[in-house]
Structure formats: C-alpha cells, structure tokens
Amino acid sequence: MIPYGKQTISQGDIDAVVEALTSDFITQGPRVTAFEQAVANKVGAKYAFAANSATSSLHLACLALGLGEGKRLWTSPNTFVASANCGLYCGAEVDFVDIDPISYNLCPSALAEKLAQAEKDNTLPHVLVAVHMCGQSCDMQAIHALSKQYGFNVIEDASHAIGGKYQGEYVGNCRYSDITIFSFHPVKIVTTAEGGMSLTNNPELAKAMENLRSHGITRDTDSLEDKNQGAWYYEQQDLGFNYRMTDIQAALGTSQLSRxxxxxxxxxxxxxxxxxxxxxxxxxxxxxxxxxxxxxxxxxxxxxxxxxxxxxxxxxxxxxxxxxxxxxxxxxxxxxxxxxxxxxxxxxxxxxxxxxxxxxxxxxxxxxxxxxxxxxxxxxxx
The missing domain is CATH 3.90.1150.10 (Aspartate Aminotransferase, domain 1)
Structure with a gap:
C-alpha cells in the first residue's frame, strides 16, 4: 500500500536521536531549547515553545489568550477536530466560519459577514483559529484587518504549513496573528514523532505558554513571590499541564528542520x-x-x-x-x-x-x- 503520507528519516536523524539518548539529558534538556530557537530563527518569530503535540500547543495558546467560560472561539469546519476542541477544553463556546471553495481555507468574506451579524447580536468571538489547510496559508492580512476592526485574537493553526510562505515570508512569523501553531506528527512536513510548537512575538503570551506547559511552575527568581529561598525552590503560580517535549524528540526535530x-x-x-x-x-x-x-x-x-x-x-x-x-x-x-x-x-x-x-x-x-x-x-x- 502506498500511504497517503509518511515520515522521511535519514541516517543523520537517527544519529541525532542516538546522541540524545546517550547524553546526560533525555528530557527537559538543552536540545528542546535549541530546537525552539532554531524554529523561531527559521520562520522569523521572537519566541517558540515546544510541546508534546500540536493539540497541546493549541490548548496552551487559548489559555494564554485568556479563553474561558463565557467566551467564544471560531474556526473553520474544514479541519481536524483539535482546532475546535481547544476552545472546549477552556470552557468556551465554539462556532465555525465557512470556507472558500477554491483555497479550502476559512473564507474572509464569510468571516466579515458573520462578524457583522455577531456584533449586532453581541456574540463576537474572542479567539479565531485560522487553519492553513493542506499547507496553504489563509489570507492572513484580511483576517488580521478584521481582528483589529472587531477586537479578537488570532491563532494560526499552521499544523500543515511549516516551511510554507505567505507574501514571501515564512508562515509562523506571527506578522498577522498573536500565536502560530506547528505540528510535528509523522505525516507532517517535519517530525519529532509526536510534537507541536507555539510561536509568538508577544512576551506576555510567551511567558504564559512557557509556564502553563510545565504545571504552571516557575523557578525564575524575578517571578517568585518568595525570593529568599535556596536554589531548590520553585512555585506553582498557575494550574498548568505536563505538555513538555523531550530532548529525544527535539533532537529529531532539529535534524529534520535542517532539510x-x-x-x-x-x-x-x-x-x-x-x-x-x-x-x-x-x-x-x-x-x-x-x-x-x-x-x-x-x-x-x-x-x-x-x-x-x-x-x-x-x-x-x-x-x-x-x-x-x-x-x-x-x-x-x-x-x-x-x-x-x-x-x-x-x-x-x-x-x-x-x-x-x-x-x-x-x-x-x-x-x-x-x-x-x-x-x-x-x-x-x-
């Protein structure tokens, strides 16, 4: 059977994973940070945070943007369920915007029409998840203009689109969005076996996603309430999750990213x-x-x-x-x-x-x- 998609693994990928396995760190080590920096540098974003899946990254993005009960998330119906489920995880209401039949992406005209009606009904969204179907970016400039007009945040679900470009620049630079999400599932463009990443240019969103992916715990001295403790000390300041990526996965991802x-x-x-x-x-x-x-x-x-x-x-x-x-x-x-x-x-x-x-x-x-x-x-x- 010729599969619809599958990973491409080189000897260099295997060597990178073996090197990680035989190093001092196989999780929460330097390779995750290196992978994050490599992706951010590649696409032109300021901050990047790896997670154990793109679904986890979507959840973190919604939480960082303050999505919760009494708020609304809109997305495309033409996507995997994770693009909508991330809103439900936060207790928000979810609704959909129809697609453009040519690009298969969320239609800016349909979005504009729905927003105009939602403004009258007092049901405007707080977050829009724009899905880059098949690897092609949505018309992000048009979506960004509407977000400024109506006051909602934008997440680019670019699970299909790492390495793609919009207006001559790499998808993921967050020029027209608050946060972009990549997926590293084996059938995607590059893989970490399972994994995801959230990118942003906003330092407050970056800090929120970084803390929430690791139990809401911080060791950053400047952020601690009690600054007089020893080096063992940490504080849980939010209800976070264990959404971390391992060094083994990051080693594979960094090797893949080079191609x-x-x-x-x-x-x-x-x-x-x-x-x-x-x-x-x-x-x-x-x-x-x-x-x-x-x-x-x-x-x-x-x-x-x-x-x-x-x-x-x-x-x-x-x-x-x-x-x-x-x-x-x-x-x-x-x-x-x-x-x-x-x-x-x-x-x-x-x-x-x-x-x-x-x-x-x-x-x-x-x-x-x-x-x-x-x-x-x-x-x-x-």
Whole structure:
C-alpha cells in the first residue's frame, strides 16, 4: 500500500536521536531549547515553545489568550477536530466560519459577514483559529484587518504549513496573528514523532505558554513571590499541564528542520506533477494563491461526481493506493451535533467534503509510484 503520507528519516536523524539518548539529558534538556530557537530563527518569530503535540500547543495558546467560560472561539469546519476542541477544553463556546471553495481555507468574506451579524447580536468571538489547510496559508492580512476592526485574537493553526510562505515570508512569523501553531506528527512536513510548537512575538503570551506547559511552575527568581529561598525552590503560580517535549524528540526535530526547504521543494515538485498528469480526468486539482507557497502537507482533489467517491476510494485502496479523505466537517461530528450543530449549516465545507479525495504525497514518493497512482485513478474513474 502506498500511504497517503509518511515520515522521511535519514541516517543523520537517527544519529541525532542516538546522541540524545546517550547524553546526560533525555528530557527537559538543552536540545528542546535549541530546537525552539532554531524554529523561531527559521520562520522569523521572537519566541517558540515546544510541546508534546500540536493539540497541546493549541490548548496552551487559548489559555494564554485568556479563553474561558463565557467566551467564544471560531474556526473553520474544514479541519481536524483539535482546532475546535481547544476552545472546549477552556470552557468556551465554539462556532465555525465557512470556507472558500477554491483555497479550502476559512473564507474572509464569510468571516466579515458573520462578524457583522455577531456584533449586532453581541456574540463576537474572542479567539479565531485560522487553519492553513493542506499547507496553504489563509489570507492572513484580511483576517488580521478584521481582528483589529472587531477586537479578537488570532491563532494560526499552521499544523500543515511549516516551511510554507505567505507574501514571501515564512508562515509562523506571527506578522498577522498573536500565536502560530506547528505540528510535528509523522505525516507532517517535519517530525519529532509526536510534537507541536507555539510561536509568538508577544512576551506576555510567551511567558504564559512557557509556564502553563510545565504545571504552571516557575523557578525564575524575578517571578517568585518568595525570593529568599535556596536554589531548590520553585512555585506553582498557575494550574498548568505536563505538555513538555523531550530532548529525544527535539533532537529529531532539529535534524529534520535542517532539510525543511528541501522537503517543501520536493512536495511542490510532486504537486506540480499531479497538476499536469490529472488535467484530463473528471476532477478538480487544488489551487494555490499567487502570494503563497504551500508546504503541500496534503494533495486533495475534488471529484466531478461526488456520488462515486466511496467506490473510487474502495477501488483505489484495493489497487494498493492509500487514498484518504480530509476532513469530515467538524460541526457534523456526533459530539458537535449534541452541541446544536448539524448538516446544512456550512455548505461550502460540506460540498468540499463530499467531493474530496486525498492522494498520497510524501517526500520519498517516487515518480513511478506517482505515475501508478494517476494511472490507477484514471482506470477507476473510467
């Protein structure tokens, strides 16, 4: 089976992990700090904090922004459930903004319309999670302008998009957001096996996320209430969590990061080959905006005949091609339907979902494998 995605591990990655395993620190050591600094330097952010998953990083970001009971988080329905669940973890209400059918991302026009109505209803959001679907940045300049007009904070869920660019700059620099989140799951652009990272340019948000990821405990002398204790002393000043990343994971991540541009370039090459080879088939290929470099975490096509999607999916799997579907709209999940959501509320996301099919895309995929995928799809659709 050709998988829809998988990690790319080099001998250098293995050597880095072995070196970490045989060092004095395998967790809470210098490699985590080095990895954080390397990512921040790469994308142009001031602060970066690694965590054990992107979901944990999303939770920390929401807490740092003061999200809680009586407040609201909005996000795209076209995402993995973590982008919305992070709001529920904080006791906030969650709602959704429909997508742009071309980019698959949250639609700024739909957002503007919903914000105008929410202002009248006194239900404006406190936090918006803008998801960079498949590796392509949302139109962050437009979203940022709306955030200033209506007074909400912005989190970029860039779990798909490390190495991607918006307006010529790396995603993650937080030019148009308060916090950006990366994921390092094995099917993402770079991996730490499991892991995430939050980036910000705001020192207060940075301090909050740093403390909350480690039980809310501080040893910083300047922050302690009792400054007269010995070097053993620490204080729990908030109710935090154990969301820390290990040095072993950070060693892998740092090694992977050194090949980030290479990974993204190869993914773009493979995406371009898909564009060219799929032209004659009854489907729509994904579109990337002119001012954007997609990291191409996913390559999602739209079938002209959505009614045949199940048959196409099953036939491709039977042929040894690990197609997938990203994503089932969050608002249609049973848990969210219990909260009052249902089919028919966000039609662009629902129409996208019914026709969506994810084709395999990963750095080590050969052109022969890609040709086989296209040939198999052509046979099935015929």
């Amino acid at each position: 980030l541009d290479e990974f993204v370039a190869r993914r773009n090459e493979l995406a371009q080959r898909y564009h060219e080879k799929l032209l004659s088939l009854p489907l729509k290929t994904p579109v990337v905006a002119e001012n954007t470099l997609s990291a191409w975490h996913l390559y999602v096509i739209q079938l002209d005949n959505p009614d045949c999607r199940r048959q196409v999916f099953d036939a491709m799997r039977a042929a040894g091609v690990g197609v997938h579907v990203h994503y089932i709209p969050v608002h249609t999940q049973p848990y969210y339907r219990k909260l009052g959501f249902d089919w028919g509320q966000f039609l662009a996301a629902e129409n996208y979902y019914h026709a969506a099919l994810t084709l395999p895309l990963f750095v080590d995929m050969t052109e022969e494998e890609q040709d086989f995928i296209v040939e198999s799809l052509a046979k099935v659709l015929a």
